[in-house]
Every structure is written in structure tokens, then in C-alpha cells.
Amino acid sequence: MSAHLAEASPGRPAETAGLSVRGISKSFGPIRVLEDVSLDIRPGECLAILGENGAGKSTLSSIIAGVLAPSGGTMTWCGEAYAPRSPAEALSAGIGLIHQEMRLLPELSIAENVFVGRLPMSGGRIDRRQMIQRAEAQLKRLGLDVPATTLVGRLRVAAQQQVEIAKALTLEAKLLIFDEPTAALGGDETDRLFEQIDRLKAEGVSSVYISHRLEEIARIADRVAVLRDGRLVAVHDTASVPVRQLVEEMVGRSVDRLFPDLDPPSDRVVLEATGLTSSEGAFQDIDFTVRAGEILGIAGIVGAGRTELVRAIAGVDPLASGRITVAGEPLRLKSPRDAFDAGIVMVPEDRKGQGLLLKQTIEDNIALGNFDLVGRGGWVMPAQTRRFAEGAIASMGVKGRPEQRAGRLSGGNQQKVVIAKWLARAPKLFIMDEPTRGVDVGARAQIYDAIAALARSGMAVVVVSSDLDEVIGLSHRVMVLSRGRNRGIIERRDVSHVAIMERATT
Amino acid sequence: MTTEVTSPRAKRNLLPRIAFGGVAGPLIGLVLLCIAFSFASQYFLSIRNALNVLDQVTVLGILAIGMTMVIIIGGIDLSVGSVLALSMMSMGWLERMAGLPLPLAMVLGVLTGAACGLVSGCLITFARLPAFIATLAIMSVARGLANLLTDGRQIVGYPDWFTNLATVRHLGFFSVTVTVFVVLMIVAGIFLRYRATGRNLFAIGGNPEVARLAGIDVRRYTILTYVVSGALAGVAAVTLAARLDSSQPSAGLGIELDTIAAVVIGGASLVGGVGSIAGTLIGVLIIGVLRNGLNLVGVSPFFQMVVIGAVIALAVTFDTMSRERK
Amino acid sequence: MLRTLKTTAAGLLVAGVAMAGTVRAQAEDMTIGLAVANLQADFFNQIKQSVEKEGKEKGVTVVTVDAGGDSATQVSQIQDLITRNVDALIYIPAGATAASVPVEAAKKAKIPVVAVDRNPPDAPADTFIATDSVAAAKTLGDWVCKQSGGKGKLAEIQGQIGTTPQIDRDKGFSEAMKDCPGIEEVAKQASNQWMQDEGFNIAQAMIQRNPEISIFWGQADALALGAAQAAKVGNLGDVIVVGFDGDVAGLEAVKSGTLAATMTQQTQLMGRLALDSAIKLAKGEEVPAMQLQDATLTTKDNVEPFLKDHP
Secondary structure (H helix, E strand, O other): OOOOOOOOOOOOOOOOOOEEEEEEEEEEOOEEEEEEEEEEEOOOOEEEEEOOOOOOHHHHHHHHOOOOOOOEEEEEEOOEEOOOOOHHHHHHOOEEEEOOOOOOOOOOEHHHHHOOOOOOEEOOEEOHHHHHHHHHHHHHHOOOOOOOOOEHHHOOHHHHHHHHHHHHHOOOOOEEEEEOOOOOOOHHHHHHHHHHHHHHHHOOOEEEEEOOOHHHHHHHOOEEEEEEOOEEEEEEEHHHOOHHHHHHHHHOOOOOOOOOOOOOOOOOEEEEEEEEEEOOOOOOOEEEEEEOOOEEEEEOOOOOOHHHHHHHHOOOOOEEEEEEEEOOEEOOOOOHHHHHHOOEEEEOOOHHHHHOOOOOEHHHHHHOOOHHHHOOOOEOOHHHHHHHHHHHHHHHOOOOOOOOEHHHOOHHHHHHHHHHHHHOOOOOEEEEEOOOOOOOHHHHHHHHHHHHHHHHOOOEEEEEOOOHHHHHHHOOEEEEEEOOEEEEEEEHHHOOHHHHHHHHOO | OOOOOOHHHHHHHHHHHHHHOOOHHHHHHHHHHHHHHHHHOOOOOOHHHHHHHHHHHHHHHHHHHHHHHHHHOOOOOOOHHHHHHHHHHHHHHHHHOOOOOHHHHHHHHHHHHHHHHHHHHHHHHOOOOOHHHHHHHHHHHHHHHHHHHHOOOOEEOOOHHHHHHHHOOEOOOEOHHHHHHHHHHHHHHHHHHHEHHHHHHHHHHHOHHHHHHOOOOHHHHHHHHHHHHHHHHHHHHHHHHHHHOEEOOOOOOOHHHHHHHHHHHOOOOOOOOOOOHHHHHHHHHHHHHHHHHHHHHOOOHHHHHHHHHHHHHHHHHHHHHHHHHO | OHHHHHHHHHHHHHHHHHHHHHHHHOOOOOEEEEEEOOOOOHHHHHHHHHHHHHHHHHOOEEEEEEOOOOHHHHHHHHHHHHHOOOOEEEEOOOOOOOOOHHHHHHHHOOOOEEEEOOOOOOOOOOEEEEEOHHHHHHHHHHHHHHHOOOOEEEEEEEEEOOOHHHHHHHHHHHHHHHOOOOEEEEEEEEEOOOOHHHHHHHHHHHHHHOOOOOEEEEOOHHHHHHHHHHHHHOOOOOOEEEOOEOOHHHHHHHHHOOOOEEEEEOHHHHHHHHHHHHHHHHOOOOOOOEEEEOEEEEOOOOHHHHHHOOO
């Protein structure tokens, strides 16, 4: 089956339902990002599209959803020629897209976001009650239990993503495209999303599911199409294809392993936290230690307080009570500056909103916060900045030049820039919140290697992740949070999906 | 303009990059404008007229230095024109009515400006008002206070040495006020380019949350930036008083918009994070040369407005287009 | 594409500016600079038009600059006119009190200066042309006293405070009021720009405080027109509104009865006189230091000829 890329020959009339894509190409100037892609999406099926960043997945989905116009090729939808000129046209034909980058209006309520552009009306006025009820019903099915009148800007990233999904699910579309919908979700929310996709399937709605996460694809997709460098490599039935083959097709070479070997940590305690309690109620009474050379994973479902905990340790959010010592020295944290003067640095969860200046160059990003290391007496010379950045770029293997704008880099390279920035300070404790969010498989392995190397060099590392495989594969010990409390720390030899989920759901 | 940097060429391209600091676009515009006016008017191309232009842009230029910093951190300062008037009037009032020596009154005038900036900065950081609204409020308050000091009357009768600061060209070149302007430009240019504090302003404008997580005290920097902008409005006030040989409560009406235009023509982005003193200088000169040249050519005042508006739109369009092409 | 656009735009600019230059070159030898305070005000605009018209007839080039009411701008503009080597300068000062800096700069460059409407007190121009505002305002005040039967409540809307015309008009009118004790002044407020919308807002507030106002005295026609409008909106029955300047809108309003009277300044004459004086001064001839002009009391009875042919 895998060899037959196009099931229907061009001469034969297309099936009466479903989407046929024939010979689609797309170029941006001289750069060809899609090359002669032909695919069929059958009614009621979930087709996964797999590929590294830059393989053309998002471009393909944008073309189907009317966001971009193809440079060549045709599409047929429900037996008729289909060439949407705008997302609105695609929507009215019954094709909707859930964007990887969230497109929400932070100053509007959840309900208004879900129904924006098609607010339910009655008697010439907006029917608020109906709007709120329908939005809340949909949110509940996705496992998000907040009033639909909450402003979207107040929600955490994961909840925002769920709103984005709820918006799409209420479109009553016949084909939905999910572009990395779980990038910010925890395991539980992901399961709820899959239940919804199953329900859609049963109703005959087709879906296209774009993801890096192979285990999700195995769970949800009927078939999987692999893209590489803008070309369709293969289409498989999910049930019959080994994961290893998919990965190799995706990266174009064989991958032997994703996670690095870990060296045993030393006995020297770097961070000791006792009785940490959030001033905003996100977590209570949390005790733990991290030793030099150790990687501590923090797992938990969304809303468990993981991000809030590490933000407080990094001096970003205030603590109500509790004691933190670094290498035996007690710490008073009032600002991020206090934290990194004490040797604590953090790579934040929201890379684009909190970690990087997208419009500025790589060298500016790396120098930011490190000016005391770049120059003397407050002077910062461009040549020194350049040398400093070049050193950091080389140490992390960033694919980019110092004068390139950070916004132009791939997710993986952006993450490496953020890590490189803090590496130069030789910190004692390195905190990573969702280090591989939106990063493709190839780059992921490199980031894992880099994290292991940090630990090997004697730093203490804390990794927060929603990806259970990541937490398990990367950590010496895993601390599980649930509803703001520490539900136990699991040693590497005992750790498993089950062990984590048992504690995470108490 | 070519930032096509492949590694062997990178080193060679570094020199023009530093020299022009990414302001090649506006610079080309300025040069074209000068060439055009040289052909159109026999009086344009002379040292004396060049000095006149510098003289004429001094006030705008000093204000634009502060505005550049404010715009780099992603803010806006609508109050500079009114703060200028208030500083000017308090200087005059302190000297004429309160009988302080003029040099002291000059310093206090500058401090008045700084105090206005402090209030704006606190409104923005502590009361969390948008910069647009906070400085709009100060704009109104300062203009009112400037008028209240003398019930709307202007103050005249400064000593000769004071006017001479603006009118006597030492060694045949720079008057004291123009020298102050040039020195401030150089200092600000060095500050924004080579000082860690200056670089931090770009980070705040790029993304305040990223800056905060990088250990920058965003609040303190924001307040200080508005204080500097206010103080520079005070310096501009002293300069203008010397130039007019009087203090007027209606001075600087609408000049905040010229100032913003100059900074944006110079390549700064109103979203924040982008901008340079070199660019601002060019923006200021474009506006100054344009007004001066059109007067020398004898273009009708109504048509002048049309031309100036068109040039602002063109200049910023070219800049945006060349940025996008990169 | 970008390059082409840039080149085209630059070419157009050069061509445009150069064309303006060639038109200029055909005119005669003498060039007179005209620095206007604010062309948005009709009074100044009328003088400007008169100077330019006269210049055309006499074959003299007139270069006009407009300060838009800002004295700093005006200083720069006069600097440019001096650079341009004008033979004489007509200076209508912007700002509250006329700035002396431009006159001094012109004198240093040996360029004679004709001041119109306002004269810098500490550095007077070679000649000063204006209306005798004190006398004119007194004439107007006497007429108001007679017209109202010597009784009523007066509201006064002043011009920009501290300017020569504001001070003079205040002075003349209050002299007339001294002889008219039956009229009580109930409100007095200054405007910033001599503009109609200011007049409207100020008058509306005055009516709010004191609905019994029976006389509005606007120190410019625009201010008086604003007051008349406010009186109409406020349903004030019998109210006498008088203005000053006799600009076109004011005269039309006198004709229609909106304004009871205005003092018509001889703007066309002042413009002609300013240009003639400038030419004489440039040729080195003598001109009197003060050239004050009369203004004519204008009511419905005598407005027609002024509308046809403005003095």
C-alpha cells in the first residue's frame, strides 16, 4: 500500500465524498515548499500527516483551508472542483482549520471566541445565553471546566488551545484540519480531544491530523501520510506500519535513539525547596531537592501547577511562603534577576512570548541578560557581542548566523538559542519548561542531548513536560504534581506511564 | 542595503553596516532631497544655509532624541510639546517673577521637564495607563499649567547673553544651542549602541516579558525613559527660549507629531524594539531640509503641507518595503 | 521593483521642484518675502491675497510663508527668506507678542521690514501698518450703546490674550462703555485662536451661566459668528451680536442680520500699502514709521458695497 501514493488515477472520476488533492505545488519566490503532492481524504477517516518542520505539512493544510493559494495542482471536494480563495470560502464549503499558532482574541470571552464571526442571533440581538451554553457544553466535552464568560487572555496556554479546538468543533465542518493541536496539552486533555475526534469520525466527519507525536498518530489516525522536503514520501495504514519505519521515512535516515544515556548524579544537593506555596493558590507545600548532575522531571496534567512552581523558583512569580536554598545558601527572590544572580535560569514554556525577541537578531538575543559577561563597565561593543554569540551558537549547534533574526529560525533552533543564552552564565540550576514544544523529531534528539550534557557538566536540571515519554526518557527522578500538590517523586527504575498517571490523577 | 552575508563577504560588509547602522534607506532619501533642492534653488547649497537648517532643527532634534528612546521601548510621548512650553514658562517665570538667576532658572526648567516625564512614567507603570493616554493627559495638564503661570502672556526681556546662545555662531560655525544638540545626539547614539542599559531598551520594546525574564527591571527603565524624554523637552525649551528671545505658553503646539514623524522616518517602529539615533537624525534633517528647501524655492504654503505629508508617507513606505525584502 | 519606484519618485520630486524653480525665474528682479502668522484666519488670508495680487500687477515676486500660528516656525521661515535674499520683508507676527528676533535678523542682513497688524515693541519695524483698533472699537461701542437704548447685559469674547489687537479692542470698547452705564458687563472670556468654534463654545457656556445676556461682543467676526450661533441654539430672543474685522463671512452675516454690526478693516488697502511700502523701502525711499488705517462701522445699511468690492 505504501507505494501507491495516489489511489485514484487522474482520469477516473473522484469519489462522491471526501477530498482529493492532485499534484499540488507551492513556491514562495524561488523556494519550492510543496512539490506535486496527491492525496485522498476519505469521508469519516482521520488521516495523519507526519513530517519534520519545514516538510510542508502546514503549507499543505493552509492550502486545503484556503489560507494559501497553491502554485499548481487541483482539488476536488464532494465531487466538485474546489479552489477556495479565502478561509471563509473553505469554511462555507465545510472545511475548517485549527491553527498551530493560536488565533484567539485575548480580550474577548471564551464564548465570543468560539462563535466569533457567526454569533448566534435571536431577534436581531446576540443570543448570549445560547452562545454561552453551547460553548460550555463543548468545553466540558474537552475536559475544560471554566465558565465560558472568562476572558481568553486570562487562560493558560493549554486552556487557550482547548478553546481553539472547541471553536473548530462547533463549526459543523465536514473536514477538520488539526495542526499540532496537542502541542500545549497534557495527557488527559489529549485523550478528551481524541474522544471528540472519534465522535466526529462516527458522524462521518473527516479529519486531517498534523503532529510530531508518533504515539498520538498511532492512537487516532486511520492512515498516515509522510512528507519530507515538500514531497509525499509514503501513505500507510497506521495499523500496519512500525513506528521506526515512519521516523526513518520522515527524517530520511535511520534514527537509532531519541533519548541519551544518563550519567548518575552526584550527591551534592544544589536546590533544596521546602514548603513552597504559591501566592496565587497554584501550588501548596511542595518539598523537593535536585542534586548536581541530576535531571528532575516534573509531570502532571494541565493545571497541576507545574509551570507556576518553576516560575516561582525562577523569581518570575511571587511565593507566599517556603524556603529555597541554592548550594546551601538561602535565597530571597524578588525578581528574575535575583534568581539568576543566585545561579537559577529558566527556559520558559512560551518561547515566542517569553523566551525570545523574535524581531531581533540571534546575537542580540544571546547577549540580552548577559551584558555583564559581554563587555566591561556597561560597555557593549558589537564585535564582542558577535564573538560571544558565535561561541554560544557553536556550543549549542544552532543552525543560524549571529546576525539572523530569531523569528526566522525553526522551533528547534529557537529553543537552542534560548538555552545558549543562559548557558553562558554557567548556572547552577537550569529549568526547562516544555523544552521541545513545537520542535521536530530531529531537533528534539539534539535538545535531549544538550540537556543530558548540562547535567553531565554538573548542573542540576529541572524539566517540566506534558510529554510523558519525554519526562520518563530524560529524568533521573520524576516528581508528579496534581492539583497543586506533590504526589510523590518516582525513581528512574520505577517510572512508567502508569506510575505517573496514577499519581497525576489523584 | 545589501545584507547578503555569506561568510567570506561578511567581514567586508561589516564596515558599511556599522557606518550606516541600517539607515541607508532614509539616508538615500535625504541625499535625493538635497540634490533636488540644489537644482531648484540657487540659495540652497551653501554652508550658511546648511547651518541655518541645523539651527532650525535644533528643537525638533533634541525632542526627537527622547522620543527615539520612548518609541524603542514601545511607548509614545505625546506630551513633549506641552512639556516644552511648561519648562519654558517656568524658566521664564522663575527668572522674571521669582528673581532667580537665569542659569539656575534654566536648570530648574530642565528639571520641570524631567518631573513631567516622571509623572508620565509613573502613570504608565504604576497606574498601568497606556502610554498614549498617560502622555495625552500630561499634554493637557502641562499646556494648562504653562498658560496659568502668566495667564497666557508671554515672557520677554531676557539678557543678551541668553539670546546669543542661539544666535552667535562661534568660529563662524556652531552656536551654543546647535552644539548642545550635536553633543546630545552623539551621546545618545553611543548610549543606545554601546551601553548595556541602552541595549536593554531594545529588549523591552521587543517584548517586555522576555526582558523581565532576562532580569531587566522593566518598570524602572520605563520610568527613566520618560524622565529622560521630559528632561530633553526641558533642554529643548531652553534652546527655543533663546532662539525666540522670549517664553511663550503656546510654544511647541503640535510639535510632538513632527517629532514622532521624524523618528519613524528614521526607521523606528511604533511597535517598539527598533530604532536608532542615526536614523532619527536623518529623519529630523529630512523634515528640516524639506521645510527650508520649499521656502527657498518659494512653494505656496498650502502646497508645502501636501508635499511634506507625501514625503513622510513615501519615506516610511520605502523603509517598510526594504525591511520586508530583507 | 523597489529600485525603479525609488528612482521614479526621486525623478518626479526633482522635476516638480525644478519646475517650480523655472516659473519663479521668469518674474522680475525684485523679490518681497511675506511671512504670514496664520493663513487659517481669514483676515490674514485676505491681506496675503491682496499683497500677492498687487505683486503680480507691479511685476514683483512675492514669496509667501505661513507659520500656522507658531512663532518658532516663523523664525525659521524668516531665516529662509533672508537666505533667499529677499529685497524687503513683510512681517505679520505670529504668537502673542510680536517676536523681535526676525526683525533683528533682517536688519542685520540689511533687509527692510514692514510689520502688519502687530509690531515688536522692543525692535520696531521700519514701518508699521495696522488698523487704529482703539478708535474703531470705541466707534463700535458707541453704536452698541445707541442701538440697545443704553441698557442690557454684555458678554465679551476676547481674542488671544496679550496680543496687540486684543488689548486695543478691549481698550476702545470699554472706553465707550464708560459713557454707557446702563450696560452691565456680565461675562468676559478670552479665546486662544480667534476661531469660530471657540466663540461658539465660550458663548454657550456664558448663556448657560447667564441666560439674560442681550449683547455679545466678539473681538473678531469669527468669534461673533460663533456667539450668534450659540445664541440661536440657546433660543435667546433679542440679542445684539457685534464683531470686528469685516471679513467676508462677517459681512455676509451682517447682510443677513446674524451680526448687527462689524468694523470693516481695509485689508485690501493694507495689503497694497504693505507691498508699496516694501518696494519703497527696498529702493531706499522714506516711509512713515506708523501708518494707521481707519475701520468702517458696517451695518445692514451700508454692507452691500463692501461685499461687492472689499476696501
